[in-house]
Each structure stands twice: as C-alpha cells, then as structure tokens.
Amino acid sequence: MGTVVEAANKGASGSILQKRNPTIVFVLGGPGSGKGTQCANIVEHYGYTHLSAGDLLRAEIKSGSENGTMIQNMIKEGKIVPSEVTIKLLQRAMEESGKDKFLIDGFPRNEENRAAFEKVTGMEPSFVLFFDCPEEEMERRLLNRNQGREDDNIETIRKRFRVFLESSVPVISYYDAKGKVRKIDAARPVEEVFASVKAIFEPKNEKVNHYVRIMSKLYMYKFHFAVKRKLISLCCHRC
Numbered sequence: 001m002g003t004v005v006e007a008a009n010k011g012a013s014g015s016i017l018q019k020r021n022p023t024i025v026f027v028l029g030g031p032g033s034g035k036g037t038q039c040a041n042i043v044e045h046y047g048y049t050h051l052s053a054g055d056l057l058r059a060e061i062k063s064g065s066e067n068g069t070m071i072q073n074m075i076k077e078g079k080i081v082p083s084e085v086t087i088k089l090l091q092r093a094m095e096e097s098g099k100d101k102f103l104i105d106g107f108p109r110n111e112e113n114r115a116a117f118e119k120v121t122g123m124e125p126s127f128v129l130f131f132d133c134p135e136e137e138m139e140r141r142l143l144n145r146n147q148g149r150e151d152d153n154i155e156t157i158r159k160r161f162r163v164f165l166e167s168s169v170p171v172i173s174y175y176d177a178k179g180k181v182r183k184i185d186a187a188r189p190v191e192e193v194f195a196s197v198k199a200i201f202e203p204k205n206e207k208v209n210h211y212v213r214i215m216s217k218l219y220m221y222k223f224h225f226a227v228k229r230k231l232i233s234l235c236c237h238r239c
C-alpha cells in the first residue's frame with residue numbers, strides 16, 4: 001500500500017471528485033479567528049458544505065481508528081497531522097457528501113499540506129477566505145470557548161499561534177501571490193464580520209440571479225429553445 005501522494009502519481013486518486021468540478025474555498029485564519037462561526041453563516045446563506053479539517057480529525061479520534069492516538073497527541077501539542085491522514089479524510093468527506101461547493105476550514109495548514117492536496121486531488125481553491133485577527137483577541141475567544149476542547153488551554157494555544165505564524169501564514173502568502181486571498185478583518189462583532197463575508201460571496205449570487213431572471217422572462221414569452229439559448233448567450237456575456 002502506497003501513500004496518497006504515490007497513488008496520485010499513478011493517477012489512481014482524485015478522479016471522482018475532479019469530474020464533479022467542485023468549487024473549493026479554503027477558509028484560513030489563526031486559531032479562534034472565527035472561521036467555524038462564519039462558515040456556519042455561509043452554509044446557511046450560500047448553500048456550501050462545511051468541512052472542518054479539525055472536526056474530521058477529532059471524529060477520527062472518537063471512531064477508535066488506528067491513527068487516533070497519533071492524531072490526539074498532535075492536537076494536544078498543536079502540531080500538524082501528516083497530510084496523508086487529513087487529505088484522506090477530506091477526500092472521503094467530499095466524495096460521500098455528493099455535493100459540489102465546499103468550505104474547507106482550517107486546511108491547508110502548511111506548504112506540504114497545500115502541495116499534497118493539489119497533487120492528490122488535482123484541484124485548487126477558487127479563492128481563500130482569510131480571517132485576520134490579533135492574537136490577544138483570538139486568545140480571549142479561545143479561553144472563553146468552553147467546548148471542552150483539549151487544546152483550548154493557554155499552553156497549547158501559544159503553540160498553535162506559533163505554528164500558525166511559522167507554517168500557515170506562508171500558505172496564505174502563496175495564494176496571495178496568485179491573487180486568490182480575500183482578507184477579512186475578523187476582530188469585529190460576528191455580524192459585522194459576516195457583512196464583509198457576504199460582500200465576497202454576493203457577486204456569484206448576482207450571476208445566478210441574473211441567469212434565473214433571464215430564464216424566467218424567456219419562459220414567460222415562450223420562445224423557441226434555440227432562440228432562448230442564443231438570447232441567453234448574448235445577454236449573459238457578463239456572467
């Protein structure tokens with residue numbers, strides 16, 4: 001049995017998902033910046049499927065998998081779980097969902113995660129949503145989160161901040177150089193942050209709304225199908 005990257009090299013992986021040509025948005029930001037909170041809002045308003053890499057890893061521990069102890073130790077230390085493990089979980093969740101619009105929250109955590117994901121799945125994110133928040137605010141939020149997470153203690157939180165700066169910020173810089181980062185000031189109240197998030201997701205909605213409006217108008221006028229297609233292509237050149 002080889003690694004997921006070896007499987008990708010043999011062309012054995014990524015194909016089912018790739019065929020569906022899914023939209024992928026990576027949601028990044030420091031621990032406690034509010035990624036999960038805002039993802040829930042995006043799911044509600046824009047119909048994305050939310051996949052939190054951290055949640056998938058925690059579920060893997062609970063399932064009693066052979067990797068459980070290793071994952072638990074990594075999380076306790078704020079370290080990054082090997083790409084193989086996280087990518088397999090993400091791929092499985094995407095495939096099993098049957099959906100085609102994903103918010104991948106808290107991944108990729110380092111350059112190796114990023115390169116392996118792109119190689120294994122053959123897919124890149126449409127864009128990266130980056131929640132920018134000062135450490136003091138993130139620390140306050142994590143210490144008040146109260147969800148019984150083993151890594152929400154001051155010692156692990158400090159380690160997670162260091163890993164974020166050293167390993168995850170370079171991933172954000174990589175996508176920034178490609179013009180794919182949408183940065184949000186996450187130090188504001190939840191509703192204000194979501195107003196900025198909406199502004200990023202709205203243009204796509206506009207495009208769909210525009211198409212739906214045209215279709216319903218043409219349906220009303222009972223045009224011949226070929227004429228409808230021509231009119232849509234002329235009218236939707238901006239889509």
Ligand SMILES: Nc1ncnc2c1ncn2[C@@H]1O[C@H](COP(=O)(O)OP(=O)(O)OP(=O)(O)O)[C@@H](O)[C@H]1O
Nearest residue numbers: 030031032033034035036037141145188189190193
């Ligand atoms: N804008 C905000 N203002 C104040 N509190 C917030 C805000 N956004 C989220 N919170 C709270 O901060 C805590 C952390 O938020 P959340 O779990 O969404 O962060 P996260 O970035 O997903 O964290 P992690 O990376 O550790 O999983 C939660 O208790 C949440 O209710």
Ligand SMILES: O=c1ccn([C@@H]2O[C@H](COP(=O)(O)O)[C@@H](O)[C@H]2O)c(=O)[nH]1
Nearest residue numbers: 053054074075078079080081086106107
């Ligand atoms: O891609 C990932 C995502 C998470 N981890 C580990 O899990 C914890 C908690 O992650 P959250 O995103 O805060 O839920 C993180 O500190 C890592 O130890 C990972 O290794 N890889």
